Amino acid sequence: MIELENVAYSYGGAHLFGDVSFRLEPGSFHFLTGPSGAGKTTLLRLCYGALQPTSGQVRFFESDLGAMTRDDVALMRRRIGVVHQDCQFLDHLSVADNIALPLVVAGRDMLVQVPNLKDLIGWVGLKHRDSAFPTELSGGERQRAALARAVIMSPDAILADEPTGNIDWDMSQRLLRLLIDLNRTGKTILLATHDLSLIRAAKAHVQARVLRIADRQIQLAGSDL
Amino acid sequence: MKAIFEHIFEIVTVDATSGIVPRSGLNAALTAFSSAAMAFLAVFAFALALAAGQLAKNWGSEFAGQATIVIVASETDMEDRVDRVLQVLETTPGIALARAMDLDEQRELLEPWFGPDLPVEQLSLPRLIEIFEEGRGFDAESLRLRLAEEVPDATLDDHARWQQPLAKASSRLRGLAVLSIILIAGVTAAVIALAAQGALAANAQVIGVLRLIGARDDFIETAFVRRFTLRALAGATGGGLIGALAVSILPGSQSEGALLSGLGPSGLQWFWLLLIPILAGGVAYAATLGAARRALRTLP
Numbered sequence: 001m002i003e004l005e006n007v008a009y010s011y012g013g014a015h016l017f018g019d020v021s022f023r024l025e026p027g028s029f030h031f032l033t034g035p036s037g038a039g040k041t042t043l044l045r046l047c048y049g050a051l052q053p054t055s056g057q058v059r060f061f062e063s064d065l066g067a068m069t070r071d072d073v074a075l076m077r078r079r080i081g082v083v084h085q086d087c088q089f090l091d092h093l094s095v096a097d098n099i100a101l102p103l104v105v106a107g108r109d110m111l112v113q114v115p116n117l118k119d120l121i122g123w124v125g126l127k128h129r130d131s132a133f134p135t136e137l138s139g140g141e142r143q144r145a146a147l148a149r150a151v152i153m154s155p156d157a158i159l160a161d162e163p164t165g166n167i168d169w170d171m172s173q174r175l176l177r178l179l180i181d182l183n184r185t186g187k188t189i190l191l192a193t194h195d196l197s198l199i200r201a202a203k204a205h206v207q208a209r210v211l212r213i214a215d216r217q218i219q220l221a222g223s224d225l
Numbered sequence: 226m227k228a229i230f231e232h233i234f235e236i237v238t239v240d241a242t243s244g245i246v247p248r249s250g251l252n253a254a255l256t257a258f259s260s261a262a263m264a265f266l267a268v269f270a271f272a273l274a275l276a277a278g279q280l281a282k283n284w285g286s287e288f289a290g291q292a293t294i295v296i297v298a299s300e301t302d303m304e305d306r307v308d309r310v311l312q313v314l315e316t317t318p319g320i321a322l323a324r325a326m327d328l329d330e331q332r333e334l335l336e337p338w339f340g341p342d343l344p345v346e347q348l349s350l351p352r353l354i355e356i357f358e359e360g361r362g363f364d365a366e367s368l369r370l371r372l373a374e375e376v377p378d379a380t381l382d383d384h385a386r387w388q389q390p391l392a393k394a395s396s397r398l399r400g401l402a403v404l405s406i407i408l409i410a411g412v413t414a415a416v417i418a419l420a421a422q423g424a425l426a427a428n429a430q431v432i433g434v435l436r437l438i439g440a441r442d443d444f445i446e447t448a449f450v451r452r453f454t455l456r457a458l459a460g461a462t463g464g465g466l467i468g469a470l471a472v473s474i475l476p477g478s479q480s481e482g483a484l485l486s487g488l489g490p491s492g493l494q495w496f497w498l499l500l501i502p503i504l505a506g507g508v509a510y511a512a513t514l515g516a517a518r519r520a521l522r523t524l525p
Binding site: 050070071074075076077078082084088089090092093097101102104105106149153 | 244245247248430431433434435436437438439440441442444
């Protein structure tokens with residue numbers, strides 16, 4: 001589904017990664033961990049085509065990123081939902097409008113999707129906040145809204161970058177449960193976090209692989225987690 | 226070309242991207258204001274072009290097929306000179322009618338400059354003979370030579386002496402007016418392109434979010450182009466209306482004594498003014514599309 005093969009990435013003369021290879025299989029659940037500044041966000045950005053690798057190959061659904069046009073990348077991103085740590089909303093639109101935005105972008109008739117939209121907003125527990133603006137939401141609410149936006153197009157994969165970074169433990173657990181629920185419906189999940197307790201909590205409920213960034217390489221973490 | 230029209234139609238009629246670009250900001254106001262101001266100026270330039278054309282037409286048609294002979298002679302010789310000139314004209318081919326203007330007609334001619342109470346009887350005025358041509362007209366040079374020989378006090382004025390420079394001047398005036406409209410369109414394009422560029426830079430985060438969720442470049446372009454085109458259209462409509470109102474209060478053709486009267490648009494010419502907001506919208510469309518494409522190439 002998403003595959004990195006011998007990927008290296010340099011920025012401003014600094015080598016962030018060298019020879020990174022891994023593959024996200026359909027329906028898999030991966031954690032991406034490592035200390036702050038290790039490059040989790042950069043690796044995640046490589047995983048949804050926001051960055052081009054310095055060398056190596058990134059493949060999405062069997063297509064090479066290097067051979068993709070800008071339009072191809074845009075269409076590919078509709079199959080990958082992304083949740084950022086800072087959520088990235090359009091602050092002048094309501095929560096419901098932000099969640100529905102991928103439908104507008106994809107040109108689907110929003111009215112047809114309204115029952116689904118309401119269900120989705122209810123699923124992330126924001127029914128009472130759908131007309132609020134993003135700036136009026138708490139950190140946890142913003143993350144759940146971002147997750148709802150990421151899944152509204154029913155993507156094949158969901159990539160989440162430190163979604164629990166700014167929220168309390170209970171809210172982290174709630175968000176994790178939502179991601180586990182999505183994985184149970186066959187979605188591929190890649191969750192970047194430095195919070196090992198979250199990974200341990202998840203492992204009780206889901207078969208997850210843990211990728212750890214260390215020394216500019218990716219390692220498959222073992223039972224030490 | 227068809228694709229461009231379809232894109233413009235989509236921008237004006239389909240509101241899929243409506244609301245995605247934030248409404249507020251100096252750029253928005255700048256676009257509307259500059260479009261309004263430019264449309265206002267364009268209306269005047271357009272009116273000037275029409276007026277120049279109208280003047281050339283008026284002067285051309287009013288005196289087409291006409292000429293005048295001016296006789297400067299003493300009071301005692303005047304009637305004799307008039308008769309001799311009329312005899313010459315009777316034998317000149319290409320002249321349908323020649324007649325001497327009476328004092329009342331000459332007073333009427335002088336009235337706009339000297340008022341109705343001018344005592345023309347007491348003045349030593351030249352006599353005027355009006356000539357109406359027929360067919361291909363008369364040979365002015367031959368007539369001049371004959372008059373010089375037979376009635377040296379008479380001078381032929383076939384209006385070409387002043388008509389040609391005026392026609393030339395009005396033609397140049399029209400050229401300047403058209404150039405002004407082109408310059409106005411250029412300045413409008415530059416201002417809107419700068420405003421759009423500023424808006425795109427200020428909304429880099431919006432563009433980032435749209436790309437994150439899979440927006441194609443043409444969707445983002447349309448969102449910005451729609452916003453700026455509609456703003457420019459609205460501003461230009463307002464400015465054009467104010468300009469049209471100002472032009473409409475110019476002196477009409479019936480105003481007494483107005484030398485440059487009847488120069489504003491009239492009748493169907495008013496419909497040409499509708500083109501100004503449409504032109505502004507087209508200019509805004511092209512300027513914003515260019516700015517958006519440049520910006521989207523550089524933004525991550």
